[in-house]
Amino acid sequence: MRKLTRPLLFLLACLVWAACSSTKSLKPGQILYTGAEVKINPDSSGKIDNEKQVKTDLEAKTRPRPNKSILGIKYKLGIYNLAGEPKKPKGFRNWLRRQGEPPVLLNDVKLKYNNDVLSSYLISEGYLQATVTGDTVIKEKKGKAIYTAVTGQRYKINKINFPPDTGVLTKIINANKDKTLLKVGDYYDIDTYKNERIRIDNDLKENGYFYFSPDYLIMQVDSTIGKNLVNVSVKVKDIAPDAGLKPYTIKNINIYPNYSLRRDSTLRKLKPLQYNDFNIYDDRNTFKPRLFDRLVFFQKGEPYNRKDHNQSLNRMVNVGAFQDVRAEFLPVDSFKNNQLDLNIYLTPLKKNSLTFSVTGTSKSNNFVGSEVKVTQTTRNLFRNAEQLDLSVSGGFETQTKGTSLGKNSLSLTAEGKLTFPRFIVPFYKPNSTNAFIPKTIASLSYQMLNRGSEYTLHAFKGQYGYNFKENLYKEHNFNPISISYVSTSFPSDSVERKIYEQNPLLRTTLESQFIIGSNYNFTYTNQMEDSRRNNTYFFGGLETGGNVWGLFTPKDENGQRSIFNRPLTQFIRVEADLRDYYKITRNLIWANRLNLGYGYAYGNSTSLPFVKQFFAGGSNDIRAFPARTLGPGTYKVPDDAIFADQGGDIKLMLNSELRFKIVSVLYGALFVDAGNIWLRKEDLGEPGKPETARLGSGFKLKNAFNELAVGTGAGLRVDVSIFVVRLDVAFPVRKPYLPEGQRWVFDDIAFGNKDWRKQNLIFNIGIGYPF
Structure with missing residues (x-):
């Protein structure tokens, strides 16, 4: 670690030195441009509304932009200067120089052009008497531009006149004028006028005016009425062509x-x-x-x-x-x-296609490996745009952390999925008329997971349901029928079989399970709107097991409801995941997540089936703790445990991450994660075996926040749009399994201590962002 740190620190020091000495590479007579400053009404005591934001907007419209900087350090210019003048057409110096920026010079600034741009912007915002003058200030080898804006009073709308009702077209315009974006008392705003033209055009397009265009409308503004007021008249241009003035x-x-x-x-x-x-x-x-x-x-x-x-x-x-x-x-x-x-x-599209893929995998339980997958796609199967996907995949994985370090697994998966581009509902023909195609999806899959001499798991799953997008933002998935069957086998004379028979948690985890239920998921997102300052994502899920079947399945001699001699699993599980992405600047995003989950098992079941439980820790969760080892509650899995995966019925997780661009496709992140899982009821272990209990695992609302784990760290991401490779390093700052009063461990942090690093530093490699 030390061998790697020293060169990195030396490179960073060189970069800072090169950035701080940004003018040494300038030729005689060249002045480095450091940016623009706008002063609004400096000789007047009057202030305009939202002056700070207007000042920011005006400065952003000046050109050219100065060299990019972080904390005042022009790092891009530093890279350029550090590379120097290449002596060869190719090589490292050329590559490094391309990553930087040449100096932006003061003589690149066109004052008159910027004066006109800023004046035009102020006029478009309603400052109809605005003027802007620019000048430059030079200090040594650095210079900046100063623009003085005299705005005058901002004009407001006094009256709006729509065209007289002289025909069908003007009748439509007048019939919808109550929806106008122009409001008496609002400030003059040219963007509002443009949007009003588009609104009127949309109204006419809905009534047959195929060849009409917003350009055929004019907004005449009369600013001579006094008192800083304007009258706005909406008119159809006389030069509008006949084809645009009639419906089709x-x-x-x-x-x-x-x-x-x-x-x-x-x-x-x-x-x-x-x-x-x-x-x-x-x-x-x-x-x-x-x-x-x-x-x-x-x-x-x-x-x-x-x-x-x-x-x-x-x-x-x-x-x-x-x-x-x-x-x-x-x-x-x-x-x-x-x-x-x-x-x-x-x-x-072609009726048949065959795809072959090789992928790398990184799972929340610290298994990494690769998978080969072949998929046969048949389109328009029944001449109604149906699609059949048949896939077979095989993979190899090894666990890189946790008590099963070095354990290998082999997997084989086969899946068939048939998609109908319509709703198929018995005894009912729903009619969907929005822009998105509703889908009916039937799927059947089988997976075999072999953990060497430990066990072999067979999982079958069948599902029938519907996918429907309500609009661009909202999506619904409803599967009224979802059947899962999991069966596990062990070598008869293996040590693992004896451990399985003696460990109640392991038995619960790997016992054969039969789940018949339904699930519904709702997703809302506006992340596709890049222009938003704030983007939101929400996922909500409801899943049930055995509820309907339990009503018709009689109890056996043991008092359990069974199907095919397998106990019927009965539960209700809800989950909510809320994420917020706030753009502080274009290349600086503050991302936050709140993840809540609750499961209630009843009838045959005392806790959620293992495959439906919540887990804490891992690369997409609380990154300062190994995957699935955190909790439940204040319980800590023993270091020598054969089986470390700890599930729970209740989950609370909070994540906060600051994401920023470093250079090109390389991004960085600073993050804090907090959370835990709990059992709905304390695990007291098997009767007569107190060593099997998990004390402190039960959920109590008054203790929940005092039992949260907290971790923090930093990460690097390579983001090339089509995929993201992520490396995060994290360490705990609060350990819920320690005695009360000792759970915050800031005083124990010692990066120079080898034992501390071994016990606390957690490295996570992942594909994609954690949330």
Whole structure:
């Protein structure tokens, strides 16, 4: 560790020195540009609203931008200077120089251009009398630009006039004027005017005005009325073309389901299949005609509207059967009448495809390894855009931490999944009309996990359910039928079998299980909106086991409800995961997560089945503790335990992480994790065997926060968009299993102590961000 630290510290020192001496590489007469400063109304006592934010916005609009810096250190310029002038066209110096930035010079600043840009921005914000003048200040070899903005008073809207009702078009505009974005008393704002034009255009597009454009509208502003007020008049331009001023209806709907440029002329000569309002040109009968009832929302004779246009395109794209989708609206008889022909060109994906993948795996239980997977995909199986996926995979894993260090496992998985692009509900035909395709998914899988001489696990799972996106942000998954069967076998004479028979926790974990239930998940996210300062993600899940089947399954002689001689597992499990991502700057994000879980077992079961329990610790959890070794409660698994995985019925976890860009695709993070798991009831062990008890494992609300574990650390991430490789190092600062009053361990931190590092430093390698 020391051998690696010294070169890194030396490199960092060189970089800081190069950055701090940023002007030494300048040629005579060159001045380093350090940035812009805006002063607003400096000679006036009057202040404008939100002055600090306006100042920030104005400074951000100046060009050029100075060299990038962190804490005042121009690190990019430092890298550039550290590399020096390369003597060869290739090599390390060239690479290092490309990672940096050449100096931004003061003579690159165009004052007049920036004056005009800043003045224009202030005018667009309602400061109609604003003026900006710029100057430069030089000190030694550094210089900055200072812009003085005299804003004057900000104008407000006094009155809004819409065009008089002289026809159908103006009647539509007036009928929706109560939805206007222009409000009396609001400040003049050019962005609001642009958005108002788009709003009116949307209203007209919904009423057939296919060729209308926001550019055909003008907002005339009269600022001469005095008292810093303006009157706004909305008008249709006199030069707007006739085609944009009349509504259009749909005449013919022509669909080409198996289209290609090579067959274009052949397809157009075909006699179409007449189905409802559609003319289908397909001599190969690629798709059943009724599929298009769910994909195309237009009908013959109805006015064009943008909603049907967008929903049709979205559905045809999201159905997953086409590699290219194109909708063409053509005027009938060259604009002489008010009709449009709709031509839909669809190019199908290949019916069959075979994919082969090799992946690296990093799991929360510290198993790392690789997996080979082959998937056969058959599309349009029943000519209704169905998709069948058959996959077989095999993998090898080894455990890198924990009591099972060096243990290996082999896995073999086979899975079949059939997806229908519609709801299939017995005795009911739901009709979904939004832009997203509802899906019915049936799946069946088998997995074999072999842990060498320890045990072999066989898991079967069958599921039938529905996936539905309510809109761009909300997604629902409901599986009314979910069946899982897990069976474990041991070598008859193995040491592991004897341990299994003597260890009640291990028996509970690896016993055969039969779970029949249902589950529902809801997801909300707006992370796709990069323009937001704050993004949110929420996941909520509800899962039940044995509830309905338990009503019809009689009890056996032992008082248990069984199916196929296996006890029926009965439980209710809920989980919520809330995440928030706040952009402090473009390359600095503060990410937070709150994860809560609760499980209630009843009937045959005293606790959640092991595969449904909550766990704490690991690379995506509380990173200062090895995977699945934390808790439950204040219980600590013995260091010599054969089986370390500790599950619980209740979970509380909080994570906070500051993410920042270092250079190129390399990112860093500083984080704090806190949380724990608990059993709903204290584990008192087997009767007569107090050594099997897990004291302190039960949940009590008044003690919960006092039993939280806390860890902190730092990480590096290589983020190339399509995948993220992550390395985190963490250490505990609060250990819940220590006596009260001794759980905070700040005083014990000793990075220079080898034994402390061995016992406390936890390295986590992961794929993707932890949350």
